[in-house]
Amino acid sequence: MAVGSAVANASVTIIGANGATVSATSDSSGAYTASISGLTAPFVIVATDPSGTSSTLVSVVATLPTGTSAPVIANVTTLTTAVAALLTTSGNPLDVLSSGNASSLVTSSNVASAEAKLNTMLSSILTSNGLSATSFDPIATAFTTNQQGADAVIDAVELIAAVSGGMQLVSTGNPGSGIALNSGTSAPAPLAPPPAAADYLQPLMSELAQCLSGTSASCTQAIDASYLENGFTSFATAHPGLAASGVTLGLPQTLKFFTSTNGTQEALVELRYTTSSGTYGSATTVVQKTAAGWDIVGNQQPFNVTINSFLARRTFVDTADQQFGRYEAGIGISIPANAATNLAAASVTGPGINGTAYLVPRNSTGNNTLALTSTVLASVPTVATTTDSNTTLYRWSWTALPGLSGTFSPGTNSRGFYTPSPIDVTTVPQFATYTVTFYDSTGTQIAAPFSVTNTSPTLSASAGAGVPWQTLSSSVLNDFLNPAGALAGSQPSVGIAWSTNTGTANVAPLVSRVQIQTVPGTGVTPSTQVDGWASAPATFAANGQYSATVTAGVDQSGVQECTSACPFPALQAGAVRTVQLSWNGGQTSFYNLFKYAD
Structure with a gap:
């Protein structure tokens, strides 16, 4: 099990066509073993990386060899996940898990065809690492995670979310030129090999x-x-x-x-x-x-600014807003308030941003980074300015959740962090570069503008369809995100429970942070928003069930920003409550939000 490096302590689930499953955990070298007694072919194998570095990995085995009792080799890697994506019309490798899909999609002929397509894409990379471009079997070929042979091929490529919502295979030598993976993919020109051997570092x-x-x-x-x-x-x-x-x-x-x-x-x-x-x-x-x-040599940036891609799912619990549930994508812009002396504002321009995005200090406590302005600014602020937007996420793409028809249009009070309408994300290069400029409270520029490169691949909102999102427990939905619930009154702390089991296996990513955001109701004094954070459990639970207690007024660093007299306000007329599960996949940030607006 590998994504270039071995994936240790991964949770592995093998699913038979009869619906039976067995589980295993990979060892320090990424190897796993499991008995498939009681399971019938074809098989789908899914693995979850406990580090969160890689997304869920998938592999398939169409049939078992006859006349032998030797163990079956079934690698679970970036390459086998690409094979699974090539079996589906959507390009989403997890679609092979859907009811009935394994039996119809995971056949010997389909898998052989998918492997042949993959080998064509990788032909230059395979031959440069001493492997056959016609007979290489990414699923059944045993290998060692030593940056040689098959492992070097895995190191040379990445799977990223395609604009269409499926997966795209790219070479690290040229991430801007990738190949969309789905059952309709023809045999395009081979990907260019990286300009250095896999073990160059x-x-x-x-x-x-x-x-x-x-x-x-x-x-x-x-x-x-x-x-x-x-x-x-x-x-x-x-x-x-x-x-x-x-x-x-x-x-x-x-x-x-x-x-x-x-x-x-x-x-x-x-x-x-x-x-x-x-x-x-x-x-x-x-x-x-x-x-x-x-x-x-470092990124050569003169100031502490980080830009990375994000993907979010917004689920609205209240009936009035439910139709506007959506996926969102864009970039997160992190600028510490102390990144420069007298820093009072920052402007960011570049691919995907509508004109100029401005960030200024927050008017709330508990976070030491600048936030995007709620409304669009025509120019740099010339007086000290703060924002109540409380977000560093600039959104350029959104699309309705499956089965919903609501059309979301950002209002003027959120155009500072939304483009007026979704953009064509194909116009944004992979690992795009942005120009950042700092200003003091008079609008005077601090130092020269500088470049910041996005440390993660560009994403569109449609990529959300390929993520196995966690489900929030019914008790949280019914008790805390419900004005008639048992926890609708003010609460000093709340237990939040969720599941990584999507119905077939525990394939949803592991959550690392839990946040509750609450806004008091109409006419409530004080009208202060009260949030709370908690670090989620880092260990795998066999049944896929997790929980964390979130205390009101605790910030992201675990510091109590207010006394016990600042509970989460009651969910009454005009009040809002949001539960957010978040994690990182490599350098990409993910947010799974559940919101009730009364």
Whole structure:
């Protein structure tokens, strides 16, 4: 089980055509074993990455070999997930899980055809790694996660959400030119191989590990003298989580190769690690090729700004708004309020943004980042300005949830963080670059404008159809998000429960954060919005059921911003309650929201 690096402690479910299932957990090398006694072919295998780094992986086995009792090899990787996507008309690999689909889609001829198409797409990458472009079997070929052979091929490609809602296969050598995966895909031109071998960062990672363990000479080799990352000249300061004591480095994942403005070969990479407590983390940086090899040069940004893609599902519980349930996509813009001295406003321009987006300090406590203005600003504020939007998410794409017909149109009081109408997301490049400018309270520019690259692939709202979203428990819906519920009154804290089981298997991503947002009712004093945060459990529950207690007034850092006298207000006339489950998939942020507006 691998996405280039081995996926350890993954939850694996094997589903037979008769609906029976068996479960397993992968070991430290990504391997798993399970008895399929009682299951009938064809089989679908799904795996959930506990680190959240990769999306749900899928594999298929059409038939079992006859006349042998030898174990069946069924890899579950990026490549096998691509095969599953090629079996479906939607391009969503999880569609093979739908009732009856496995028996009709996962046949020997269909799987062989899908593998042949995949091999054509990968022919240049396969041959450059010593594999046959005609006979390679991504499902049944045993391999080791050593960045050689099949593992090197997995390292060379990524699966990203296509604009149509399915999956797209791209090469890290050219992420802007991908191939849509579905049963109608013909045999397009092969993807270009990356300009470096899969293990090109192996010496650098060895030096970095020694550097982080205290060997200063290795730091000189691993970190370039011109290193600059989000305004930090120290790698440890820029990435404190990665540099913490006891961290174990994993295999890095290259997101994009590119050539810098001075002609240097560079790459945007994701550094993966495990903390001393066993939790997973990741950080992005830029590496460059030098005469002595590769070293870390950083993104060369003068200030601490991060831009990444996000995907959200908004479910409205109240009858009046239910029809407007939708998927949304765009970018998240994170700018700490202390990113520069006297910072009072920031402007952001670039692909997908309608004109200029402005961010200013929030008029609430509990978060130290700037937020987007609610309304569109015609120019830079020339006096100190705050916003009550409480969001850093700029939305450029939205579409109704399946089965709903409501047409959402953003009002003028939200055009600061919505485009007037959904854009053509194909016009936004993968890993797009944006221009950011800082200003003081008089509207005077602070330093020169600078570039910030999106650290994750561009997404459209239709990608939401390919995500196995969690379900909120009926008790939360009936008791807390219901004006007639048992918890409709003011509450100092609330237990939130949800499930990752989509009905067939526990395939929904693991939640890392839970938030409750509440707005008091009409005429209620004080009229202050009260929110609360909680970190979700990080361990897998066999039945897919999870819960967390959210306390009113606790911010994202776990700090109590107000006393016990500030409970979540009652759900009465004019009040609003929202429960949000969120997590990261690699560098992409996901939000699953359930809202009741009385």
